[in-house]
Amino acid sequence: MIDTIYMEDGAEDSPKAKDILARYPKANVIPCKHYKEVFNPAGQSFRLQKKNPALILAKQTGKLVHPIPPSYGVGGVHNYYFSHLLNCLYDCRYCFLQGMYPSAHYLLFVNFENFEQEIKKVTNNNSDPSWFFSGYDCDSLALESVTGFAEHFLPFFNKLTNSWIEIRTKSVATQVLQKMNPLSNAVVAFSFTPDEVSQQIEYGVPPVSSRVKAMKKLAELGWKLGLRIDPLIHCQDFELRYRKLFEEIFESVPEESIHSVSLGAFRMPNGFFKKIEKLYPQEPLLAGNWEKKDGMIAYQQEIESELKSTAQKLILNYLPESKLFTCET
Amino acid sequence: MDFVVAFQGEAQPLIDFYQLEKVEDAPYPLFRNDQHFLIISGLGRDRAVSATTALHQITNKPNLGWMNLGIAGHGSLKIGEAFIAGKITDDSSDESFYPPQIFEHSFAVSCLQTCSKPCSNYQPDLGYDMEAHAFYRTACKFTIRELVQVIKIVSDNPDHDLNQVNPKKVPAMIEENLKAIDLLVTQIDTASFTMQSDKEVGEVCQRVQALHSFSVTQVHQLRELLRQAKSIGVDLVEIEEIISRTSNARDAMQKVTHLLEPKRILG
Numbered sequence: 001m002i003d004t005i006y007m008e009d010g011a012e013d014s015p016k017a018k019d020i021l022a023r024y025p026k027a028n029v030i031p032c033k034h035y036k037e038v039f040n041p042a043g044q045s046f047r048l049q050k051k052n053p054a055l056i057l058a059k060q061t062g063k064l065v066h067p068i069p070p071s072y073g074v075g076g077v078h079n080y081y082f083s084h085l086l087n088c089l090y091d092c093r094y095c096f097l098q099g100m101y102p103s104a105h106y107l108l109f110v111n112f113e114n115f116e117q118e119i120k121k122v123t124n125n126n127s128d129p130s131w132f133f134s135g136y137d138c139d140s141l142a143l144e145s146v147t148g149f150a151e152h153f154l155p156f157f158n159k160l161t162n163s164w165i166e167i168r169t170k171s172v173a174t175q176v177l178q179k180m181n182p183l184s185n186a187v188v189a190f191s192f193t194p195d196e197v198s199q200q201i202e203y204g205v206p207p208v209s210s211r212v213k214a215m216k217k218l219a220e221l222g223w224k225l226g227l228r229i230d231p232l233i234h235c236q237d238f239e240l241r242y243r244k245l246f247e248e249i250f251e252s253v254p255e256e257s258i259h260s261v262s263l264g265a266f267r268m269p270n271g272f273f274k275k276i277e278k279l280y281p282q283e284p285l286l287a288g289n290w291e292k293k294d295g296m297i298a299y300q301q302e303i304e305s306e307l308k309s310t311a312q313k314l315i316l317n318y319l320p321e322s323k324l325f326t327c328e329t
Numbered sequence: 330m331d332f333v334v335a336f337q338g339e340a341q342p343l344i345d346f347y348q349l350e351k352v353e354d355a356p357y358p359l360f361r362n363d364q365h366f367l368i369i370s371g372l373g374r375d376r377a378v379s380a381t382t383a384l385h386q387i388t389n390k391p392n393l394g395w396m397n398l399g400i401a402g403h404g405s406l407k408i409g410e411a412f413i414a415g416k417i418t419d420d421s422s423d424e425s426f427y428p429p430q431i432f433e434h435s436f437a438v439s440c441l442q443t444c445s446k447p448c449s450n451y452q453p454d455l456g457y458d459m460e461a462h463a464f465y466r467t468a469c470k471f472t473i474r475e476l477v478q479v480i481k482i483v484s485d486n487p488d489h490d491l492n493q494v495n496p497k498k499v500p501a502m503i504e505e506n507l508k509a510i511d512l513l514v515t516q517i518d519t520a521s522f523t524m525q526s527d528k529e530v531g532e533v534c535q536r537v538q539a540l541h542s543f544s545v546t547q548v549h550q551l552r553e554l555l556r557q558a559k560s561i562g563v564d565l566v567e568i569e570e571i572i573s574r575t576s577n578a579r580d581a582m583q584k585v586t587h588l589l590e591p592k593r594i595l596g
């Protein structure tokens with residue numbers, strides 16, 4: 001799975017890096033002064049690298065915790081994200097990471113302890129609970145076997161009062177969660193599009209049925225779950241497909257286990273969208289009915305409103321409005 | 330694939346294997362067949378830069394595969410062993426390159442240092458040559474980084490230093506590794522092919538432009554419409570027919586836009 005590991009000078013001494021090197025003894029290890037030498041150069045093809053990404057082990061010396069965009073929360077007052085990993089195992093054609101990063105290599109920041117210190121500091125500065133979202137620049141669980149992220153951070157959050165963590169994923173690699181007692185301050189959020197859509201534009205993502213099964217298992221164990229219906233994709237038989245999706249989920253997962261549902265339509269900075277169009281000029285999704293507004297690409301207003309109101313109507317058959325959150329463009 | 334090779338002795342096995350024919354009146358010794366070009370640069374950075382640039386001017390196509398192949402010293406690997414450069418440094422520059430390792434191959438992966446003069450002070454796990462850094466920096470101006478690779482065959486090491494290298498044995502050392510080299514070349518060429526722009530869109534766009542007087546902006550918009558049409562499964566012949574029945578460029582753009590509108594929904 002990992003053929004090549006780029007090792008930033010100074011990262012090799014971290015316990016996380018040592019652990020990973022021990023688990024990939026056959027990987028070619030290439031030293032670099034700074035991860036940016038490998039990750040940042042122009043003229044790389046995200047698309048080609050996606051076929052066989054390397055792993056870069058480095059230390060994050062910049063900002064560790066960032067505020068999330070307004071309206072992207074799920075009920076909290078203070079909302080932040082942190083990124084131990086840049087890039088994702090999966091290859092979703094709508095993903096902004098393709099437009100944001102010059103490289104598809106997995107960039108893992110091994111200084112977990114520095115993230116912890118900053119999260120503690122931020123938590124202590126707020127009187128209301130702080131929410132920390134871990135799946136903005138990666139899938140929180142898909143590379144767990146490499147990163148050990150959840151295994152490390154969930155016990156940390158278990159001891160951290162007045163804070164919440166959201167683990168956001170499309171993965172079914174939930175064994176790490178099944179081995180732990182559920183945390184009262186953690187939400188395991190699964191992202192979905194209908195199966196017919198997923199098969200066309202979410203390459204490598206497990207089928208909806210497998211993810212629902214993973215959710216069911218976690219619900220039975222007492223984990224709080226999130227549903228992230230984001231992005232909503234304008235597709236044929238939209239209402240039918242999303243109805244079927246919600247039916248499938250709520251047939252297996254009780255409403256009481258659902259902490260929150262968020263809905264959001266596709267939106268992306270124009271520059272990212274243009275870059276992705278160049279990467280995948282023959283991708284049907286990208287030839288949709290888009291409009292540019294304030295530097296962002298989104299579905300035409302009329303379509304976006306229709307998608308949101310339909311999805312909202314469908315989901316409210318299963319849970320109260322208090323659990324529903326809408327991400328605005 | 331565009332090969333840049335320093336010496337005839339390194340080039341001959343490739344020339345024979347790919348049945349390349351000499352191109353007369355070229356600025357450098359140049360060989361080619363339908364798929365590949367090979368240029369013999371001579372020794373050192375400056376010649377590598379000049380030859381790589383000259384070859385680009387001849388092949389003149391974006392997103393081609395490029396390979397620098399030749400012999401090199403190495404601090405750890407055995408004589409005759411081939412390696413692919415995972416990192417390329419230069420003894421007179423702070424700039425390092427990391428050719429992305431996305432292809433399957435059987436080569437050792439090694440760091441490689443390009444030197445100003447032949448080096449016999451071998452460090453472990455490090456290769457030594459005199460062209461790769463300059464080649465890589467230059468070739469990356471003409472194509473994407475994944476498609477530029479450097480393969481070296483170890484000719485000298487701490488047990489068998491530079492003075493003991495017999496130039497007559499070099500072709501045989503390259504030949505030994507040709508099968509593995511060709512497997513990599515095939516993958517790079519396939520990847521290169523997938524990165525070429527769509528010929529059909531370009532050709533239809535050209536033909537349609539002859540029908541009406543399109544402004545520069547309209548040509549750009551037309552090309553985008555044709556690309557999008559193809560991506561959502563609309564036959565470009567149908568679009569050509571529609572445009573042939575329109576009265577001017579504006580009308581043509583409107584008709585095509587109208588045709589695509591209801592089809593812009595994911596299946």
